[in-house]
Amino acid sequence: MDRGQQRRLPIFEAAMAVFSEKGFEKATVDEIAERAGVAKGTIYYNYGSKRELFLSLVEEGIKRLENAVKKEIARRKSIPAKLESLITVQLRFFDDYKNYCKVLLSEVWGQETRWEETARRIRSGYLSIIRELIDDGRKEGVIKKELETATAASALFGMVGIAALDWFLFEKEYPYDDILNTLKTLFFTGANCVKT
Amino acid sequence: MDRGQQRRLPIFEAAMAVFSEKGFEKATVDEIAERAGVAKGTIYYNYGSKRELFLSLVEEGIKRLENAVKKEIARRKSIPAKLESLITVQLRFFDDYKNYCKVLLSEVWGQETRWEETARRIRSGYLSIIRELIDDGRKEGVIKKELETATAASALFGMVGIAALDWFLFEKEYPYDDILNTLKTLFFTGANCVKT
Amino acid sequence: MDRGQQRRLPIFEAAMAVFSEKGFEKATVDEIAERAGVAKGTIYYNYGSKRELFLSLVEEGIKRLENAVKKEIARRKSIPAKLESLITVQLRFFDDYKNYCKVLLSEVWGQETRWEETARRIRSGYLSIIRELIDDGRKEGVIKKELETATAASALFGMVGIAALDWFLFEKEYPYDDILNTLKTLFFTGANCVKT
Amino acid sequence: MDRGQQRRLPIFEAAMAVFSEKGFEKATVDEIAERAGVAKGTIYYNYGSKRELFLSLVEEGIKRLENAVKKEIARRKSIPAKLESLITVQLRFFDDYKNYCKVLLSEVWGQETRWEETARRIRSGYLSIIRELIDDGRKEGVIKKELETATAASALFGMVGIAALDWFLFEKEYPYDDILNTLKTLFFTGANCVKT
DNA sequence: GATGAATGAGTTTTCATTCAT
DNA sequence: AATGAATGAAAACTCATTCAT
Numbered sequence: 001m002d003r004g005q006q007r008r009l010p011i012f013e014a015a016m017a018v019f020s021e022k023g024f025e026k027a028t029v030d031e032i033a034e035r036a037g038v039a040k041g042t043i044y045y046n047y048g049s050k051r052e053l054f055l056s057l058v059e060e061g062i063k064r065l066e067n068a069v070k071k072e073i074a075r076r077k078s079i080p081a082k083l084e085s086l087i088t089v090q091l092r093f094f095d096d097y098k099n100y101c102k103v104l105l106s107e108v109w110g111q112e113t114r115w116e117e118t119a120r121r122i123r124s125g126y127l128s129i130i131r132e133l134i135d136d137g138r139k140e141g142v143i144k145k146e147l148e149t150a151t152a153a154s155a156l157f158g159m160v161g162i163a164a165l166d167w168f169l170f171e172k173e174y175p176y177d178d179i180l181n182t183l184k185t186l187f188f189t190g191a192n193c194v195k196t
Numbered sequence: 197m198d199r200g201q202q203r204r205l206p207i208f209e210a211a212m213a214v215f216s217e218k219g220f221e222k223a224t225v226d227e228i229a230e231r232a233g234v235a236k237g238t239i240y241y242n243y244g245s246k247r248e249l250f251l252s253l254v255e256e257g258i259k260r261l262e263n264a265v266k267k268e269i270a271r272r273k274s275i276p277a278k279l280e281s282l283i284t285v286q287l288r289f290f291d292d293y294k295n296y297c298k299v300l301l302s303e304v305w306g307q308e309t310r311w312e313e314t315a316r317r318i319r320s321g322y323l324s325i326i327r328e329l330i331d332d333g334r335k336e337g338v339i340k341k342e343l344e345t346a347t348a349a350s351a352l353f354g355m356v357g358i359a360a361l362d363w364f365l366f367e368k369e370y371p372y373d374d375i376l377n378t379l380k381t382l383f384f385t386g387a388n389c390v391k392t
Numbered sequence: 393m394d395r396g397q398q399r400r401l402p403i404f405e406a407a408m409a410v411f412s413e414k415g416f417e418k419a420t421v422d423e424i425a426e427r428a429g430v431a432k433g434t435i436y437y438n439y440g441s442k443r444e445l446f447l448s449l450v451e452e453g454i455k456r457l458e459n460a461v462k463k464e465i466a467r468r469k470s471i472p473a474k475l476e477s478l479i480t481v482q483l484r485f486f487d488d489y490k491n492y493c494k495v496l497l498s499e500v501w502g503q504e505t506r507w508e509e510t511a512r513r514i515r516s517g518y519l520s521i522i523r524e525l526i527d528d529g530r531k532e533g534v535i536k537k538e539l540e541t542a543t544a545a546s547a548l549f550g551m552v553g554i555a556a557l558d559w560f561l562f563e564k565e566y567p568y569d570d571i572l573n574t575l576k577t578l579f580f581t582g583a584n585c586v587k588t
Numbered sequence: 589m590d591r592g593q594q595r596r597l598p599i600f601e602a603a604m605a606v607f608s609e610k611g612f613e614k615a616t617v618d619e620i621a622e623r624a625g626v627a628k629g630t631i632y633y634n635y636g637s638k639r640e641l642f643l644s645l646v647e648e649g650i651k652r653l654e655n656a657v658k659k660e661i662a663r664r665k666s667i668p669a670k671l672e673s674l675i676t677v678q679l680r681f682f683d684d685y686k687n688y689c690k691v692l693l694s695e696v697w698g699q700e701t702r703w704e705e706t707a708r709r710i711r712s713g714y715l716s717i718i719r720e721l722i723d724d725g726r727k728e729g730v731i732k733k734e735l736e737t738a739t740a741a742s743a744l745f746g747m748v749g750i751a752a753l754d755w756f757l758f759e760k761e762y763p764y765d766d767i768l769n770t771l772k773t774l775f776f777t778g779a780n781c782v783k784t
Numbered sequence: 785g786a787t788g789a790a791t792g793a794g795t796t797t798t799c800a801t802t803c804a805t
Numbered sequence: 806a807a808t809g810a811a812t813g814a815a816a817a818c819t820c821a822t823t824c825a826t
Contacts, residue, residue, distance in 0.1 A: 007811080023221070025219070026221065026310070029795080029797085030795080039811065039813060040796095040812085044796090045810065045811065045812085049796080049797080050796070105301065106301070106302045134387070144385075146378075147381060147382065147387060148377075148378040150362070150363075151375045152378055155379060158354040158357060159355040161358065162357065163351040166319070166323070167346075167347065167350070170316070182342075182344040182348055185342060185343060185386075186386065187382070188388045190381075192339065203786090226821095236787080236822090237788060240821090241786065246821065415613070415702070417613030418613065420799065421800060431807065432800090432808080433807060433808045434806085434807055436800090436801070437806070437808090442800065497694070498695065506610075506614070519754075526779070533781060536777075536779060538773060539770050540766040540769075540770040542754070542755075542762070543751050543755065543762075543771065544779065546750050546755070547747035547750065548747070550751055551746045551747040551750075553750065554742050554745060554747075554749065555739050562711070566738070570736040571736065571739045574743070575743060578775070580778045581732075581777070582773075582774065583722070584668065584730065584731070584732070595789080595790080616816065616817085618815095629791050629792060632817090633791085634789090
């Protein structure tokens with residue numbers, strides 16, 4: 001949402017809806033225009049091209065996720081506490097912006113050739129937040145040294161993201177808190193029972 | 197590969213290549229035909245439509261993953277050992293079929309409306325293997341009871357899948373074995389250091 | 393330049409530049425406005441339409457050519473002297489207004505259906521000046537009677553115009569005066585050597 | 589007319605008609621398709637793009653003109669006779685292919701930026717034939733030495749071309765032979781009466 | 785069985801023009 | 806008088822699919 005033009009908001013929201021329902025290719029500018037209640041030309045007047053509209057959407061979303069995460073992390077002292085709120089925030093974000101996350105995963109994570117630069121920026125932007133936390137944790141001795149940082153970061157993102165999507169999109173039988181707890185337990189202490 | 201027609205194999209492989217490079221929409225039947233070294237009509241003769249070709253590809257792939265996993269799992273006795281080989285096999289599969297996995301993630305996971313039935317089948321097909329293992333493990337007392345089964349299954353799939361994709365597609369600086377070990381450690385014992 | 397509005401001049405000049413660079417169709421009102429440093433609406437306020445702007449440009453140009461030619465012609469007494477200065481003036485005009493002449497040739501001479509009335513007026517306006525001179529010359533016995541007047545007029549316009557364009561747009565290796573002399577020699581005494 | 593596909597000919601001819609009536613920009617592929625009696629896709633199947641279709645038209649035309657001229661020139665012995673038949677052939681060509689010539693002049697001569705390479709090739713291709721003749725004539729002493737070759741060549745092309753166009757497109761009151769004679773007389777002996 | 789020329793519905797994009805301010 | 810955001814008709818081009826050979 002770069003500037004305050006009132007025309008951009010409805011377009012932005014219609015675009016989010018259509019892109020997440022249809023994917024980038026199947027989404028048509030006609031439909032976005034119709035849902036936004038503006039003429040097709042207005043979209044081009046404001047965004048230049050379908051691709052630009054899409055990218056501005058993606059950028060905006062990731063910015064929101066990063067901000068939300070950074071804000072929460074700053075509040076916590078210990079690394080584990082920071083990682084815990086990262087899980088909480090990412091899960092909530094995936095819930096709040098289901099559609100956006102679907103788009104993110106399917107278009108941007110999937111077809112790196114087409115969104116090359118944007119994809120790379122998004123990935124490294126968000127993942128490096130996680131990576132830094134894990135790295136700091138390893139140095140402080142609260143995170144296992146034997147974990148390879150980058151892999152652990154991707155894994156954390158993946159476990160939260162995929163679990164969230166599967167839950168939001170397909171199964172809803174068990175409560176939200178169960179997911180959150182399961183993910184935290186899994187990440188911090190693993191699946192194995194501690195032998196006593 | 198339904199039957200043994202020699203025409204189908206080159207088409208199948210060309211399709212895999214093109215779909216994974218371009219995604220379903222951007223891939224053209226013309227290009228698949230050219231790479232397969234057959235005429236465009238031949239594709240329609242053998243597969244009926246672009247969509248059918250794509251779906252047969254997806255089905256075949258998931259069948260291979262399921263078979264590989266089931267075979268390895270059958271060899272192991274204990275649940276943890278079975279889960280360990282599941283991680284190994286899935287990681288290897290993502291490495292062997294990077295392109296296919298990219299397609300899987302971006303097209304099938306992303307746009308459930310369009311591939312609805314197929315997507316659902318794939319997800320529940322593969323995920324239910326994991327779920328069963330986890331469930332059995334909980335009953336046997338080797339997997340933590342407090343984990344919600346479906347979430348843990350999705351999380352396992354997601355951590356392995358996303359870590360694998362990030363590694364294969366973007367960063368390759370650290371050895372394959374590090375990933376494998378990191379993922380196993382993470383899943384079984386978590387990231388936290390054990391206090392002594 | 394119909395009236396003295398200061399807004400019209402910059403638009404007029406920007407339009408000349410853009411039309412001659414891009415041609416009528418490829419030229420956009422947006423670009424003309426930008427180069428003129430006015431808002432798009434201002435162009436419509438002053439000229440009504442893109443077409444009107446273009447035509448006013450064309451009219452103005454041809455008026456200038458006609459005036460220049462008529463003024464010089466009036467200074468000379470003999471028909472040959474008048475024709476000689478017509479060649480000189482037309483050549484200079486094509487040099488001074490290269491861009492305009494390009495537009496004239498490509499848009500107005502080419503597509504008579506679209507500018508019908510204007511094209512006809514321009515052609516007959518300027519050509520009839522030449523025709524009259526040739527006709528008078530024939531009557532006076534200084535121009536060959538066997539020449540068909542209209543053809544000779546067109547030919548004179550064409551030889552000067554095309555030679556000028558080719559020189560201004562493509563080759564510049566030989567001096568301006570050579571062209572002028574060559575054209576005069578050619579028109580008055582022809583290419584053949586006089587047998588002695 | 590590269591190959592013998594029967595579909596290309598009607599498209600080629602419809603394109604010639606539409607381009608010469610409307611000019612390159614105003615001509616629509618839809619209209620060409622309709623007039624050719626084929627589907628729009630067929631045009632793209634055969635020519636790749638509107639631009640390519642146009643250029644293939646232009647190339648083909650200039651090839652025909654060059655061939656016609658070269659053939660006639662080869663038949664004559666003396667330079668003046670060769671130049672005379674050049675005039676004859678060019679005039680006839682402009683008559684036979686009025687529409688093509690209109691396109692040639694208005695699009696290719698006019699907007700050199702857009703057809704750059706093609707325009708340059710056409711111009712130098714045909715003009716260099718004329719230039720060589722004039723150069724040879726100067727060396728042999730049958731063409732006036734004081735004429736600058738390139739200018740004389742452009743002038744000859746221009747006088748024949750513009751006179752032809754003006755006649756074919758606007759005035760038809762006087763017979764074809766008058767034009768031919770007028771042009772020959774003008775080029776070889778000039779407009780001035782020989783003083784006796 | 786295989787082919788590839790032909791099709792036409794569907795998409796993105798452009799841009800002259802309008803009109804409320 | 807001047808502006809520029811908004812419009813929507815029009816155009817180039819793509820490509821899955823068909824079908825005569």
